[in-house]
Amino acid sequence: MxxxxxxxxxxxxxxxxxxxxxxxxxxxxxxxxxxxxxxxxxxxxxxxxxxxxxxxxxxxxxxxxxxxxxxxxxxxxxxxxxxxxxxxxxxxxxxxxxxxxxxxxxxxxxxxxxxxxxxxxxxxxxxxxxxxxxxxxxxxxxxxxxxxxxxxxxxxxxxxxxxxxxxxxxxxxxxxxxxxxxxxxxxxxxxxxxxxxxxxxxxxxxxxxxxxxxxxxxxxxxxxxxxxxxxxxxxxxxxxxxxxxxxxxxxxxxxxxxxxxxxxxxxxxxTRPFMGVAGILTVDSSIQSYFRLGIDRGVLIRGVSEGGPAEKAGLMANDVILAINGQPVLTDEELILAIHGKKIGDKIEVSYFRDGVTATVTLTLAETPPPES
Structure with a gap:
C-alpha cells in the first residue's frame, strides 16, 4: 500500500x-x-x-x-x-x-x-x-x-x-x-x-x-x-x-x-506588517489561462484593502507581483516570506505586471488593523 x-x-x-x-x-x-x-x-x-x-x-x-x-x-x-x-x-x-x-x-x-x-x-x-x-x-x-x-x-x-x-x-x-x-x-x-x-x-x-x-x-x-x-x-x-x-x-x-x-x-x-493585498495565487499555466493573464509567472493579487498600503502605492486587483526589493517572487509562499521579517513602517519596492507592462512602486508596510470588537 x-x-x-x-x-x-x-x-x-x-x-x-x-x-x-x-x-x-x-x-x-x-x-x-x-x-x-x-x-x-x-x-x-x-x-x-x-x-x-x-x-x-x-x-x-x-x-x-x-x-x-x-x-x-x-x-x-x-x-x-x-x-x-x-x-x-x-x-x-x-x-x-x-x-x-x-x-x-x-x-x-x-x-x-x-x-x-x-x-x-x-x-x-x-x-x-x-x-x-x-x-x-x-x-x-x-x-x-x-x-x-x-x-x-x-x-x-x-x-x-x-x-x-x-x-x-x-x-x-x-x-x-x-x-x-x-x-x-x-x-x-x-x-x-x-x-x-x-x-x-x-x-x-x-x-x-x-x-x-x-x-x-x-x-x-x-x-x-x-x-x-x-x-x-x-x-x-x-x-x-x-x-x-x-x-x-x-x-x-x-x-x-x-x-x-x-x-x-x-x-x-x-500586530503584523500589513501589505494590504488579499487572495494571492501562484501564477502557473492554469491560473494564467483561467484569468487570461499575459504572464506565466509571479503572484496574482485578487484584491487590495481600501486605504491600505498596496492601494496607496497604486497596486490594483489582478496585478501580478514579480519581485520584492529586486528579488523575484514566483510563488505565494515566496511573497509571504518576502514580507517575513520586515517591520511596520519599512518601505519595500514592489515590481508588478499589469496589462502587458511591468512597473515598480514603493510601498510602506503598515500595522495590521486591530480586530473589530
Whole structure:
C-alpha cells in the first residue's frame, strides 16, 4: 500500500504567523492578508514584559534532573466546552492539554487550540493545586495563548526561558506535558531539524518550527520543549506521522513566541506588517489561462484593502507581483516570506505586471488593523 503522509489532528489545530525579530525569518501564516479577525482577546496588563532569557545555566547530568527542575511549573490544562446534540440539548465536553508557568504571579503559556472556544479553563499543577483562569488571551494564527490565574497571594513555580537561536541538530531535548490527559509526563529525544515548515491546510503554512523525534501525544500541546539546562526553547504544538515511519514532533521556537506573547498580554492581539493585498495565487499555466493573464509567472493579487498600503502605492486587483526589493517572487509562499521579517513602517519596492507592462512602486508596510470588537 502506498505510503501517505498526513497531518494528524494537531491536537485541535495549530497556526502561526510572521516575526520581526532581529534574527530574521521565523514563522507566519498570512500576514499580507487584510483579514485580522484571528485575535479577539482583551488585554491583561499593558505593563507586563516577557521574562528575560537565562544566561549560561549549566547543563544537567540527566533527564531526571531536567524533569525535577521543570515539572513543578508545567500544568495540565482542562477546558470545558458547551456542545449541542442533534436534539438541541446542551452538554459539557472536556478536553485536556498542557501549559507552563512563566511568571510566578500567574501567567501560563499554552496553545490557542488547547483553549479556543472553551467556556471554562482550569489548570492543575503537579503538586495538585488547581486554579481557574480569570482571563485568557489568544491568537489563532500563532497558535499561542496566555492563561492568567489569580494566585490568591501564592507564588507559583516558573520555568526558565532559553535561547532557541542557539539550538543545534542532534541536541537532546525533552517534552514535558499532560500527554493523553494522564498527568504530567516526560518524553526525551533529539532535535532533528531547525527552521522547519509544514502546511496545516490550504490557507496556513507554518514556518520556523523546531523538529524533534521526541514522542509527542495528544495532550502534549502547549507544554514546554526544554534543553538539558532545563530552559524552555520551544512550545510543543504538532505531530506529523507517516505510515510505517516514526512520528516527528514540532514545537514553536521560543524566540519567535516571546514577542507575540508579550503583545497578547499587553494588547490582546498581535500586530503584523500589513501589505494590504488579499487572495494571492501562484501564477502557473492554469491560473494564467483561467484569468487570461499575459504572464506565466509571479503572484496574482485578487484584491487590495481600501486605504491600505498596496492601494496607496497604486497596486490594483489582478496585478501580478514579480519581485520584492529586486528579488523575484514566483510563488505565494515566496511573497509571504518576502514580507517575513520586515517591520511596520519599512518601505519595500514592489515590481508588478499589469496589462502587458511591468512597473515598480514603493510601498510602506503598515500595522495590521486591530480586530473589530
Amino acid at each position: 502506498k505510503k501517505k503522509q498526513k497531518l494528524l489532528s494537531l491536537f485541535l489545530g495549530i497556526v502561526l504567523v510572521v516575526s520581526v525579530l532581529s534574527g530574521g525569518c521565523d514563522y507566519l501564516s498570512q500576514p499580507i492578508n487584510s483579514d485580522n479577525t484571528d485575535s479577539t482577546s482583551t488585554p491583561i496588563d499593558a505593563d507586563w514584559t516577557f521574562p528575560t532569557p537565562q544566561q549560561n545555566l549549566p547543563e544537567l547530568a540527566n533527564y531526571a534532573m531536567v524533569v525535577a527542575m521543570v515539572k513543578p511549573a508545567v500544568v495540565a490544562v482542562d477546558v470545558e466546552y458547551i456542545t449541542q446534540d442533534i436534539f438541541g440539548r446542551q452538554t459539557v465536553a472536556v478536553a485536556s492539554g498542557s501549559g507552563f508557568i512563566i511568571d510566578p504571579s500567574g501567567y501560563i503559556i499554552t496553545n490557542n487550540h488547547v483553549v479556543e472556544g472553551g467556556s471554562t479553563v482550569t489548570v492543575t499543577l503537579s503538586d495538585g493545586r488547581t486554579f481557574t483562569a480569570s482571563q485568557v488571551v489568544t491568537d489563532s494564527r500563532t497558535d499561542l495563548a496566555v492563561i492568567k490565574v489569580d494566585t490568591l497571594g501564592e507564588d507559583l513555580p516558573f520555568v526558565y526561558i532559553g535561547d532557541s537561536s542557539a539550538l543545534e541538530v542532534g541536541e537532546p531535548v525533552a517534552a514535558i506535558g499532560n500527554a493523553l490527559g494522564l498527568g504530567i509526563t516526560m518524553k526525551g529525544g533529539w532535535i532533528s531539524r531547525l527552521d522547519a515548515q509544514i502546511t496545516v491546510d490550504q490557507s496556513v503554512t507554518l514556518y520556523g518550527l523546531i523538529g524533534t523525534d521526541v514522542a509527542i501525544n495528544e495532550g502534549n500541546s502547549g507544554g514546554p520543549l526544554v534543553n538539558m539546562a532545563g530552559e524552555v526553547i520551544g512550545i510543543t504544538s504538532a505531530k506529523i506521522a507517516e505510515v510505517g515511519v516514526e512520528g516527528v514532533g514540532y514545537a514553536i521556537n521560543i524566540n519567535s513566541a516571546r514577542t507575540f506573547i508579550e503583545e497578547l498580554v499587553k494588547k490582546g492581539y498581535i
